[in-house]
Structures are given as C-alpha cells and as structure tokens.
Amino acid sequence: MKVDNIYKEEKKSAFAKLSEIIITMASRPSGLIGLSILVFHIILAFISPYIAPHDFKAIDPTLMLQAPSAEYWFGTDDLGRDVFTRTILGGRTALTITFFGSLIALLWGGLLGIFCGLVGGKIDDVVMRIVDAFLSIPWILAMLLIVSLLGTSTEVLIPALGFFYGKGIVRVARAATHDVIAKDFIVSARARGHSNFSIIWNEIIPNVRDAILVEGAMRWSWMLLGFSSLSFLGFGVSPPTPDWGLMISNARGLMSFAYWAVIAPIVGLSSLIIGINLTADAFAKALGIDRSTKAPV
Amino acid sequence: MTDIIQKVKNLSIGFRSKKGEEILILKNITTNIKKGETVGIVGESGSGKSTLALAMMGYVKHGLYTIGGECQFNSSNLLKMKSKDLEKIRGRKIAMIPQNAGQALTPNLKIGYQIDEALQLHSDLDEREREKKISELLNKVRLPSPETIALRYPHELSGGQQQRVAVAMALAGTPDLLLLDEPTTGLDVTTQAHVLELLNFIAKDTGTSMVYVSHDLGAIAQVSDRIIVMYSGEIVLEGPSRDILKKPIHPYTHGLLKSIPKLSLAGLPESMPGSQPQPGTIQGGCSFFDRCNFSDDNCKNNSPKLEFLKDLNTSVRCFNYEKLVNENEVSQTVNKIKNKSLDKEILNLSEVSISYAKQKLLDQIFNRISDENPTVKDINIDIKKGETIALVGESGSGKSTILKSIAGLLRTKDGLIRFDEKRNLSSDLKGRDPNDLRIIQLIFQNPDESLNPNHTVEEIIAQPLKLYFGLKGEELKKNIIDLLQKVRLGEFYTSRYPRQLSGGEKQRVAVARAFAAKPDIILCDEVTSALDVSVQAAVLNLLQQLKEDFGTTYIFVSHDLAVVRAISDRVAVLYQGRLCEVGPSNDVYKFPSHPYTEVLLGAVLEPDPDIKPKLVAEDIVEERPPEKGCSFQGRCSRIVGDICKKEIPPWQLTDSGNAIRCHIPIKELQKQQF
Numbered sequence: 001m002k003v004d005n006i007y008k009e010e011k012k013s014a015f016a017k018l019s020e021i022i023i024t025m026a027s028r029p030s031g032l033i034g035l036s037i038l039v040f041h042i043i044l045a046f047i048s049p050y051i052a053p054h055d056f057k058a059i060d061p062t063l064m065l066q067a068p069s070a071e072y073w074f075g076t077d078d079l080g081r082d083v084f085t086r087t088i089l090g091g092r093t094a095l096t097i098t099f100f101g102s103l104i105a106l107l108w109g110g111l112l113g114i115f116c117g118l119v120g121g122k123i124d125d126v127v128m129r130i131v132d133a134f135l136s137i138p139w140i141l142a143m144l145l146i147v148s149l150l151g152t153s154t155e156v157l158i159p160a161l162g163f164f165y166g167k168g169i170v171r172v173a174r175a176a177t178h179d180v181i182a183k184d185f186i187v188s189a190r191a192r193g194h195s196n197f198s199i200i201w202n203e204i205i206p207n208v209r210d211a212i213l214v215e216g217a218m219r220w221s222w223m224l225l226g227f228s229s230l231s232f233l234g235f236g237v238s239p240p241t242p243d244w245g246l247m248i249s250n251a252r253g254l255m256s257f258a259y260w261a262v263i264a265p266i267v268g269l270s271s272l273i274i275g276i277n278l279t280a281d282a283f284a285k286a287l288g289i290d291r292s293t294k295a296p297v
Numbered sequence: 298m299t300d301i302i303q304k305v306k307n308l309s310i311g312f313r314s315k316k317g318e319e320i321l322i323l324k325n326i327t328t329n330i331k332k333g334e335t336v337g338i339v340g341e342s343g344s345g346k347s348t349l350a351l352a353m354m355g356y357v358k359h360g361l362y363t364i365g366g367e368c369q370f371n372s373s374n375l376l377k378m379k380s381k382d383l384e385k386i387r388g389r390k391i392a393m394i395p396q397n398a399g400q401a402l403t404p405n406l407k408i409g410y411q412i413d414e415a416l417q418l419h420s421d422l423d424e425r426e427r428e429k430k431i432s433e434l435l436n437k438v439r440l441p442s443p444e445t446i447a448l449r450y451p452h453e454l455s456g457g458q459q460q461r462v463a464v465a466m467a468l469a470g471t472p473d474l475l476l477l478d479e480p481t482t483g484l485d486v487t488t489q490a491h492v493l494e495l496l497n498f499i500a501k502d503t504g505t506s507m508v509y510v511s512h513d514l515g516a517i518a519q520v521s522d523r524i525i526v527m528y529s530g531e532i533v534l535e536g537p538s539r540d541i542l543k544k545p546i547h548p549y550t551h552g553l554l555k556s557i558p559k560l561s562l563a564g565l566p567e568s569m570p571g572s573q574p575q576p577g578t579i580q581g582g583c584s585f586f587d588r589c590n591f592s593d594d595n596c597k598n599n600s601p602k603l604e605f606l607k608d609l610n611t612s613v614r615c616f617n618y619e620k621l622v623n624e625n626e627v628s629q630t631v632n633k634i635k636n637k638s639l640d641k642e643i644l645n646l647s648e649v650s651i652s653y654a655k656q657k658l659l660d661q662i663f664n665r666i667s668d669e670n671p672t673v674k675d676i677n678i679d680i681k682k683g684e685t686i687a688l689v690g691e692s693g694s695g696k697s698t699i700l701k702s703i704a705g706l707l708r709t710k711d712g713l714i715r716f717d718e719k720r721n722l723s724s725d726l727k728g729r730d731p732n733d734l735r736i737i738q739l740i741f742q743n744p745d746e747s748l749n750p751n752h753t754v755e756e757i758i759a760q761p762l763k764l765y766f767g768l769k770g771e772e773l774k775k776n777i778i779d780l781l782q783k784v785r786l787g788e789f790y791t792s793r794y795p796r797q798l799s800g801g802e803k804q805r806v807a808v809a810r811a812f813a814a815k816p817d818i819i820l821c822d823e824v825t826s827a828l829d830v831s832v833q834a835a836v837l838n839l840l841q842q843l844k845e846d847f848g849t850t851y852i853f854v855s856h857d858l859a860v861v862r863a864i865s866d867r868v869a870v871l872y873q874g875r876l877c878e879v880g881p882s883n884d885v886y887k888f889p890s891h892p893y894t895e896v897l898l899g900a901v902l903e904p905d906p907d908i909k910p911k912l913v914a915e916d917i918v919e920e921r922p923p924e925k926g927c928s929f930q931g932r933c934s935r936i937v938g939d940i941c942k943k944e945i946p947p948w949q950l951t952d953s954g955n956a957i958r959c960h961i962p963i964k965e966l967q968k969q970q971f
Contacts, residue, residue, distance in 0.1 A: 184747035190726060191704045192761055192814065193734035202760070206751035 024286035025279070031286070034278025041272045045092045054082035056089050057240045065258045075260035077251055086242035087264040091272060093237050094244060097157050098223040104162025105169055105223070106216040112166075113173025114200055114208060117181055124174075131170050139164045140229065147235045157236070161227060165219045172215045176208040210287040217280035221273045228269055244269040302474055302506050303330040303353055303391075308366035308376075310348055310357060311576075320577035322348050322361060324530045327603075330474065335500050335507040337521030337538065339514055341573050341829040342800070344527040350476050350510045352376065354391045355383050370474075388419045392467035396479040398459040402451040408435075408462050409447025412469055419470030434465040437502075439495060457488035461495065468499070475507045481516055485691040486856060490900040490910040493519045512829065514557060515902030518542055519910070526550050529574055529584040532603060536611030539906050546611065546618045548589045556834035558863035560901055563883060565863050568835035572799045583615070591617045641682045642718060643850050644703070644818060649676040649712035651695075651702050651874075670924050671710050673698050673874035675945075680818075685844070685851040687865035687882070689858060689897070695874030696854045700820045703852065704739050705729050716817075735765045738811040742823035744803035748795040754781070754806050755791040761814040780809040783846075784839060801832035805839065812843060821853045825860055837864055858901050862886055870894045872929050873922035880955030889966040891957045893929045927960065935969060937961060 025031040054072075063080035066072055074083035116124040143160060150156045180186060181204075189199050230236040231245025239246065244265035251261035305328050311321040323345045330336055330353075340346040351358065352368050355375030367374040370386065378386075387393075395401040403411060409431055416427045435443035438461040451459055460480060467475060477496070481489040497520055500507055511517050517524060517538075524541045526534040526549065534547040545551045552569040559566075571588040583589070583596040595616050603614045609622075652671035673695040680686050688696040701707040703714060705726040714722040722733060738761075741747035748757055758777045762768045768776055778788050784805040795803055804824065811819050821840070825833040841864065844851060855861050861868060861882070868885040870878040870893060878891040885894060892913075899911030913934050922928050926942040933941065937960055946960045959966065 184741040184743065185749045187706065188739060188741065188747055188810075189760070191706055191734070191737075191739050192764060193726065193729070193731050194760075194764060198764075202752075202756075203749055206749065 021283070021286045025282040028282055028285065030278050031282025034275050034280075034282055037271055037275030038279050041091055041095065041275060044088055045095050048088040048092065052085040052089060054085045056081065056085050056242045058082075065254065065261070067258075068260055074264045075258070077247070077261045078254060078258070083247075083261055083264050086247060087244075087268050089242040090244040090247055090265055091268055093241060094224055094227050094231075094269075095272070097154060098161065098220060098227050100158045101161035101165065101223050101227075102216055102220040104159060105166035105219055106212065107166075108162070109166030109169025110173045110208075110212045110216075111200075113170040113175075113212075114177045114204055115196075116170070117174040117177025118196060118200060118204065128170075128174070131167050134164075134167050139226070140233075143226075143230060144233070144235055147230070152235060152238060157227070157230075161223055165223045165226070169212065169215055169219060173208060173212050176211040177204055180204060180207045210284075214280055214284040214287065217276065217283055221276035221280070224269075224273055224276070300332050301329045302332050302370070304369040305329070305349070305353065306367050306369065308349075308352060308368060309364040310345075310352060310361050311364050312361050314577065318577065319364065321364065322530055322576055323352070325366070326532055327366075328525060328532065328535060330506055330508060332473075332506055333500075333504045334523060335509060335521045337517035337524045338508060338510045338527060339512065339517050339524060340527035341512060341831060343529070343573055343576070345530040346510045346512075346527050347478055349527070350393075350478055350508055353474070353476060353508060354387055354393060388415065388472070389470040390472055391474045391476065392470055392472040393476045393478065394460075394463050394467050394480050397483055398463035398480075399451065399456060399483075401463055402459060404451055406450075407447065408449055408451065408454070412447070412462070412466055415466045415469040430469075434468055435462075437468065437499070438462070438465045440465075455488075456484050457492060460484065460488075460492050464492075464495065464499070468503070468505075471503075472505060475505050477507060477509045479511050480509075482511070482513070486858070486902075487691065487896055487900040487912075489516065490902065490912055493902070494910070494912060496520055513902070514542070514553065514830070514904035518904045518906050519902055529579065530576060531584060531614060532612070533585065533614045534611070535603075536609065536613075540609065540611060542904055542906060544621075546606075546609070546621045547613050547615050548591045548617070548621065549585050551621055552588070552590070553831055554904060556831050557904055558834070558837075558857075558859040559903060560859050560862055560886065560898070563862055563886075565838050565841055566834045568838050569831040570835070572801050572832055573829075591615075591620050593617070642679050643682040643716065644680040644722075644852075645713070645715045645718070646676050646678045646680075646699075646703075647713045647715075649699070649702065649714060650674040650710040651698050651707055652710045653698075668710060670922060671874070672922070673702075674922070676712070676876060678869060678876075678879065680850060680852065682817075682850055683844075683848050684866045685853055685864055686867045686869065687853040687855060687861040688869050688871055689855060689861055690871035691856060691897075693873070694871040696871050697822055698874065699871075700739070700822055700852065700854055703818075704737055704820055705734065731765065735761075735814045736817040737820065738814050738816040738818075739820045739822065740804075740807050740811050740824050743827045744800065744807045745795070745827075747807050748803060750795055752794070753791065754786075754793050754795075754798075757795075757806060758810050758813055761810060765814055776813070780813055783812065783843065784809045799832075800828050801835060804828060804832075804836050808836070808839065808843070812847065812849075815847075816849065818850045818852065821851055823855055824853075826855065826857065833860070840864070858886075858897055859903075870897070875922065875928035876958060877929060878955065878957050880951070880957075881953070884951065884953040884955035887953075888970040889951060889957070889963055890970065891929075891959055892933045892935045892961075892966075895970060896932070896934075927958075935961060935966075 026035055058081060060080035063076045065078055066076040068075040072082050072084065074087060077083055112127065116127050143164065146156065146160045186199065186203055189203050227236060228245035231243045232249040234249065237243040237246055247265040248262055251258065255262050305326055308323055308326040309321055310323040311319055314320050326349060338346045338349060348358065348361065355368065355378055357363055357376070363376050368376050370391065375383065412431050412434060413427055416422060416430055422430060431447055432443040435446055440446045440458060440461050454462065481492050484492060493516060499505065509517060509520050521538045524536065524538045525532055526541065526547065528549050534541060534545065534550050541550060542554065545554060556566050556569050569588055574584060581600065582598055583592065583600055586592050586596045589596065601614050601616050603612050605612045650671045651673040652668035654668040676699060678686070688699060690696050698707065702709050705722070708725045709723055712723070716722050716736065720733065722729065755777055758780055759773055762773055762776055777791060781788065781790055786802065786805055798806065825836055828836060837860070840851070843849065853861065853865055865882045868880065868882045869876055870885065870891060872893045877893045878885060886898065890898065896913045899913050902910055923930055926944055927946045930936060930941045940960050946958045948956050948958050949963050950956055951963055957963065
C-alpha cells in the first residue's frame with residue numbers, strides 16, 4: 001500500500017514536540033512578545049546577583065529618595081538603597097516560589113480532578129463539595145492564618161500557595177475528564193478490565209494534559225499576583241530581602257514626590273504577569289483547542 | 298420545455314495547504330439543475346458532495362475559496378454576489394434542509410415561532426395570513442394536529458418530526474430550489490422511509506427542484522430523477538437515475554453497487570479494495586486508478602475527461618466505460634458464509650432484564666434493583682459456539698443495552714448470563730476475573746471514538762496484549778505486527794496516530810485490538826454504520842474471514858437489516874427491550890413475520906428504483922415500553938384487540954423453526970402478509 005507523504009507523521013520525541021510548540025507560539029506577535037518577556041525575566045532572575053551594580057541592603061541616609069541619575073538608574077528609596085538593584089533582584093523569590101507552587105497545584109489539582117471525573121458517584125460528590133467549601137473561603141484570609149501560624153518560610157509558602165491555587169485546577173481537570181470519559185476508548189479500556197490507575201495514566205492523561213497545562217500556566221500568573229499581595233501586606237518575604245510586593249508597599253506613601261521607587265517594581269511585576277499570560281494564551285493556541293482532530297495538512 | 302434553474306460551470310473550490318500548495322476539493326464541476334427535477338448527488342465522505350451543494354447556494358465553507366468557475370442562478374453568479382443580494386435569494390429562492398434538524402432548530406423557541414420567523418423573512422404576508430400559512434405548512438409536512446405542534450419546543454418532538462419541521466421551514470419561502478444535505482441519515486429506518494416519501498410528495502406537489510445529497514444509494518434511488526456520482530472532487534458519472542442504478546457504466550459506481558448488501562441475497566457482497574484518496578495526493582492519472590478492476594496503463598498516466606454519451610444520455614469519466622456498457626445489470630456475487638457452528642452453547646441469556654431506573658435509597662443500601670417496567674425484559678437467547686447472532690431493532694430497542702450487560706458494563710436486574718454452561722457472568726466488571734473479561738471483547742460503532750487519539754496504533758494494540766498476556770519487548774512487537782497483518786494492514790502503520798488513518802483503517806485497528814485478547818466472543822456494536830459503503834463490505838468480509846480462522850462467536854448489533862442479512866446466521870428482533878422474533882436469518886427475512894419485523898423489512902431502502910419501501914406502521918416514537926401486554930401494541934397495524942394490551946403474547950414456532958411472539962396465530966399471519 002502506498003503511503004502519501006503529506007499524511008505521514010512519525011511519532012516524535014518529547015523534545016521535538018516541545019520545540020515545535022515553541023516555534024508555533026513564537027510565530028504569533030502576542031506569543032512572541034509574551035515569550036520574550038518571560039524569558040527575559042527568567043534570565044534576569046538567574047543572573048541578577050552577578051550584575052547588580054550596588055548592594056541591595058546598603059543603607060545610606062545621605063542618599064535618601066534620590067531621583068534617577070547616572071549612578072542610580074532608578075533612583076533610591078527612603079533608606080537610600082538603589083532601586084535598580086532591588087528591582088532586578090525583586091522577582092527572584094516570587095518567581096521561584098510561585099513556579100514550584102504552580103507545579104504542586106497542577107499535580108494535586110490535576111490528579112484529584114481526573115480521579116473524581118473518572119470514578120464519579122459518591123466519592124466525586126463528597127470531594128467536589130469539599131473543594132467548593134474551600135473555594136468559598138477567601139484565600140487571602142486563609143493564607144494569612146497559615147502564615148501567621150507557621151511563619152513565612154519557603155517550605156510553608158510553596159505548599160500553602162500550591163494548595164489554594166490547586167482547587168480551581170480540580171474543577172478544570174474534572175471537566176476535561178468528563179469530556180473524554182464518555183468516549184468509547186475509555187469504555188473499551190474498562191471492558192477489558194484495566195485498573196483505574198492504568199486508565200488514568202494511559203487513556204485520560206494524554207487527552208487532558210494540554211488543558212491542564214494551559215490552566216496551570218494561567219494559575220502561575222495569578223499566584224504571582226497573590227504572592228506579591230502577601231508581601232505587600234507584610235506576610236511574604238521578610239524585609240531586607242528585595243521583593244516587588246514589599247517594595248511597592250514601602251514606597252507607596254511617598255508616591256507623590258518619589259514616584260520612581262514605586263514605578264520600577266510595579267513595571268517589573270506587571271510585565272512578568274502579562275508575559276506569563278500571553279505565553280499561556282499562545283501555548284493554548286499552539287496546542288490547538290482540539291489537537292487530536294486537527295487536519296494533518 | 299426544460300429550463301435550467303441552476304448552472305454550475307467549471308467550478309473549482311479548494312484550500313491552500315501549509316506548504317502553500319493549492320489543494321482542490323472540487324475539480325472543474327459542470328452540471329445543470331433543471332426546473333422540477335430532483336438530482337441526487339452521491340459519494341463517499343470526502344468526495345466533495347456537500348461542498349458542491351453549499352456552493353449551489355453561494356456559500357463556501359470557512360477556509361475554502363473559489364478557485365475558478367461559477368454557480369449561476371437566474372443568470373447571476375452566486376459566488377460573486379454581495380451578501381446583501383444573497384440574502385434575498387437564500388430562503389426565498391434556494392432553501393436548505395440540514396442533516397441534523399435537531400441541531401438546526403433553536404432549542405428555546407417554539408416551532409410555530411421559528412416557522413413564523415422564516416415567513417416574516419421570506420414572504421410579505423401579514424400576521425393573520427402567516428398564522429394560517431403556518432398550519433398549512435405543518436399540514437403539508439404531515440405533522441399531526443398542527444396547532445399543538447406549533448406550540449411545542451423542538452426537544453418535545455421526535456427526530457422524524459424535527460426533520461419535518463425543517464422541511465416546513467424550508468418551504469416557508471416557497472423556494473425554487475431545495476438543497477437537502479443528508480436529510481435522513483440520522484433517522485431510524487422506518488422514519489427515514491416516511492420522510493423520503495414526504496419529500497417525494499412535496500417534489501411532485503410543489504414542482505420544486507431538489508438537490509439531494511447523500512452517501513446512501515438506497516435513499517437516493519427513492520427520490521431522484523437524475524444522479525450525479527462524485528469521487529474525490531470530480532463528477533465521475535451523471536445520468537438518469539434508473540440507468541445509473543441498473544447499468545452503471547463507471548467502474549466506481551459499478552463496484553459500489555456490488556458492495557452494498559441486499560435484502561434479497563444472503564451472504565457477503567464483494568468488497569472494493571482500498572479507499573478514496575485524500576485531497577491533494579493524486580499524482581496525475583485517473584483518481585480511481587488504484588481501486589479499479591478495469592484500469593490499464595492509460596489510466597495511470599492520463600486523467601480521463603467527462604464524456605457525454607448521447608445515446609445513453611449519460612456523462613462518464615472513464616477510458617474503459619465500453620467494457621461496462623455491454624455488461625448486463627449489476628450481477629452481485631456474494632461469498633456465501635459457511636459457519637461451522639457447533640452444537641455447544643457458549644453463552645446463555647436466561648430471563649435477563651436490565652434497568653436504567655434511578656434506585657431509591659433503600660434499594661441502594663440493600664444493593665438491589667427494583668423496577669416494575671425495566672428497559673430490557675425477558676431476554677432468553679442461547680448462543681452457540683461459532684455462530685453469528687444479530688440483534689436488530691431501531692434506536693431505543695435495547696440492543697446496545699444487552700451488549701453492555703454481556704460485556705459487564707451494566708448490571709443486570711434479574712436473570713442469568715452464563716458462559717460455557719458453567720461460568721456465571723451476571724455480575725458487572727467488578728465481579729468478573731480477568732479471564733472472564735478477556736473472553737468477551739467489544740468493537741464499537743465509531744472508530745474515531747474508540748481509539749485514543751493520542752496513542753499510536755502500536756500502543757493501541759499493545760494494551761490488551763500487555764494486560765492479558767504480559768508481553769514485552771520483541772515478543773510484543775511481533776504480536777502486534779502479526780495482528781496488523783491479519784487485519785490487512787502493513788507494518789508501517791505501527792507508528793501512526795488514528796487521525797492519520799481512513800475510517801476503514803481505523804476500524805481495522807479496532808478489530809485487531811479486539812482479536813489481540815484471543816476472545817471467544819466478540820460483541821460488534823454497529824461496527825459498519827460509521828463507514829463508507831465501499832469500505833463497509835471490506836470490513837464485513839474481514840470479520841467473516843477472521844471468524845473462520847479463529848472460530849470466534851459474534852454478537853452483532855445493527856439497525857441495518859441488509860447488513861445483518863449478509864453476515865448473520867441467526868437474528869433476534871427487539872422492540873422496546875423485548876424480543877419479538879428469533880430465528881435463522883433465512884427465515885426471519887421470509888414471511889410470516891412478527892408485525893414489527895414486517896415494518897422493518899418494509900422500510901429497508903434498496904438501491905433500486907423499482908423496489909419501493911412499504912410503509913406499514915406510523916413512525917411514532919415510544920418513550921417507554923408499555924406496562925402490560927405486547928411491546929409493539931402502540932404501533933402495530935395488525936392489532937387484534939384487548940388481548941394485545943393486556944397479555945404478553947406467547948411464543949409461536951413456524952415450520953422452519955422461527956419463533957414469533959404474537960397473539961395472531963402463525964397461519965393467520967401468513968395469510969395477512971401475502
């Protein structure tokens with residue numbers, strides 16, 4: 001039998017697939033912008049300790065609230081610290097904590113959602129009502145409670161954020177599972193007698209993975225905002241460490257005469273959030289709403 | 298005088314691929330639709346028939362564009378018209394009836410309102426006249442009591458009634474041309490026959506021209522005066538309907554007609570090799586070359602032109618049509634099935650009932666099912682090793698429900714399912730051990746849904762092999778390739794995804810997966826109804842071949858009586874989850890029959906204009922089985938009186954060993970049906 005080359009598509013390695021997705025993402029202007037911002041922030045987070053022009057915690061009362069100059073590009077804050085240095089360092093903690101937080105949210109939210117969608121019935125009912133109950137608690141109050149009881153260390157923040165942002169993923173994963181659960185290939189796997197674990201791993205995850213990943217990427221940007229809010233309220237990063245939320249909170253009272261001390265961290269935070277959002281959007285588009293039925297030409 | 302109403306001239310429609318190549322969906326189509334005639338456009342999926350029909354109302358699907366040619370309606374080219382001018386034509390001059398009326402009607406507006414909307418748009422009547430017109434239209438499409446129907450919502454109507462409403466809406470603008478895109482495909486056989494009869498009546502009554510698009514030659518044969526056969530974007534044959542169906546002079550149509558199973562012939566029809574090429578993959582030469590029995594070197598290198606034969610009044614695109622002109626009517630040869638069914642019983646169903654009713658709390662606690670009137674009741678069938686038994690009925694007859702219970706996907710309410718006379722299979726999946734699950738495998742209707750889109754063919758077939766036999770590495774690979782060869786697929790298919798396969802290839806993979814478990818019984822749920830006609834015969838032949846090789850028992854569920862006739866040894870007819878008739882397939886297809894079987898047999902459409910369907914009973918849809926008496930009492934045309942409503946009819950045996958469940962004595966039935 002003849003094989004027509006247009007329709008021939010070999011199984012690709014994960015790396016080849018990923019690079020193909022990234023190329024598709026970058027082919028749209030919005031995707032390109034989002035990716036560039038995100039990559040810029042990630043690179044900055046890695047190299048900032050080595051390129052920072054000043055010491056981030058050097059207090060100098062003589063340099064209080066200086067306007068931007070050749071020496072201090074973004075000016076100085078109320079303690080005479082260099083705003084540029086603090087801004088480029090300020091995203092590191094936020095980025096790290098929220099990245100791992102999102103991973104945890106994805107894992108527990110995704111797996112629980114898929115499981116509930118698959119088994120259905122009473123277990124599903126009970127779990128979903130618990131999730132609903134948690135959704136009704138304002139997360140920031142609950143976070144404040146956890147943080148004030150257990151402290152603000154990374155070991156507390158990552159799982160706590162991961163837990164609160166995973167609740168929404170449970171719903172998304174469950175809905176995505178419901179889409180595929182009625183399909184005959186799942187019925188067929190059940191009829192053959194596969195275990196629930198095998199059905200989740202082999203049949204469901206490949207089909208809901210994309211939806212959950214996109215949702216996870218969106219959650220990442222929300223979590224970043226949430227984490228900065230915690231810092232803003234004084235429950236995130238402890239003071240000498242530079243952090244955007246903290247910087248905005250400290251300098252906001254002086255905004256009328258020292259705007260530079262607020263603007264820089266705000267730009268840092270919002271550009272990162274916009275970057276992640278645009279990337280997540282482009283990611284969703286590159287994967288296609290329904291990749292499996294996409295025409296091969 | 299025959300004036301032409303629509304002129305399609307050199308029409309080409311296509312799209313541009315990612316690589317920038319122009320890929321044609323329609324290639325240089327030229328045809329005319331005359332006033333008052335019904336033209337059937339027939340072709341397999343992907344042949345471009347719907348694209349052509351849509352172009353006839355000036356619509357080109359998103360992503361496609363017109364490459365050349367025109368569609369002239371009243372001497373203006375629809376494809377170049379502004380949307381404002383098109384609005385005046387669509388609905389008023391040209392109307393369309395979609396495939397799925399249930400989805401085409403707005404769910405939250407009443408039927409009367411929706412027709413009124415169409416009338417406001419396409420006519421100049423005032424309110425009172427419109428009201429009158431609405432009931433007139435509903436009367437015309439033969440909906441009972443138009444006044445009450447007009448006040449209902451679409452979901453309150455059955456599929457056939459919804460389709461009638463769609464016809465009424467299309468007629469609201471008194472169009473000159475009616476385009477019908479597979480209008481009966483989703484309907485039950487009896488409903489389909491009724492709708493076709495209605496369309497025929499409307500064509501005669503109003504003198505509207507119709508273009509009827511379908512893949513089903515049986516339906517086309519009933520309505521059309523002229524037939525256009527399409528194959529991969531080209532017209533390959535065009536001519537009067539009778540000539541084309543009786544003496545097709547194009548090899549494709551010839552092969553197609555040969556591959557359709559017929560009621561009058563037991564046994565499997567010959568299959569056509571291969572499948573239709575994907576658009577953009579034909580490299581010169583005739584597009585049918587690969588599959589043709591009459592092809593020569595000329596066909597490989599040159600593509601034939603559409604040639605008009607004056608004496609036959611037919612256009613044909615073939616170099617070698619003369620070989621077929623002299624041939625007589627399509628003579629169908631069938632491969633008689635020779636099953637060695639043993640006397641040993643492999644599966645017994647006794648007194649099986651299945652209920653979908655939601656259980657009360659108390660019953661849930663005691664883990665029992667109580668339902669006075671279950672969906673499926675009193676099923677007694679003994680299935681012998683090596684036979685093919687078919688369960689037949691319309692949608693809602695419970696045939697798939699029974700399959701699910703055998704497979705363990707549904708719990709039975711009462712009754713026993715026994716395998717091999719010893720093992721009890723009455724429990725659902727949880728209660729069965731892996732070997733019980735292995736011996737029964739399922740093949741589903743739609744391979745698009747039954748194959749995981751994110752798995753390669755290799756991963757799909759590996760699953761049962763790993764699960765039941767724990768195969769690994771080289772041995773696994775070897776087994777997979779063996780299985781692929783058994784279903785006539787090459788080794789290179791292993792790395793492909795389902796979306797890269799054609800419908801027939803996908804179904805072969807599904808068959809291979811079922812056989813991978815080395816099952817004793819295979820349950821086939823409408824396995825061919827999602828496939829194209831030419832592929833259907835090939836899959837049926839494959840199933841038969843595998844069965845002879847492995848001695849498997851098939852339980853075959855289908856609504857298509859001709860397919861069932863072709864493949865099965867025994868048939869069980871079901872209505873509302875109750876058995877009506879059980880017997881050897883030769884006898885079930887002969888009279889006397891149960892009145893329901895009679896209805897089903899009468900509604901079968903054959904690709905022959907001389908065989909008209911017989912409409913015996915109304916096409917009402919019953920929601921639930923009656924609580925007492927015969928299950929078919931609601932629709933039976935031979936009802937004898939109160940006894941049918943009160944008592945469950947007894948089983949009666951005919952001379953040939955066919956069991957019928959009816960109050961009318963066999964002899965009496967025989968007299969009535971002849």
